Amino acid sequence: MDSEDHVCPVCGQPVGKVVGRRKTLGAWVPVWGPGPCRNPGCAAYREPAEPTVPADGTGHPRSGESAAGKP
DSSP states (O other): OOOOOOBOTTTOOBOOEEEEEEEETTEEEEEEEEOOBOOTTSTTBOOOOOOOOOSSSSSSOOTTOOTTSOO
């Protein structure tokens, strides 16, 4: 696993890790990086986004439905 701890470049507070992905040789591989700063007193602060739940497990809402699952 990754042993380095990520910190906010503005305030120096520890930040969580987020996982992204990139394509390498035709396969998607995970890439971990620093998450957004959660310190309300920091200039780089971002409020947590509401988690989105895919309607059908593919990451996309079913046709005719919004992301909230309502038509």
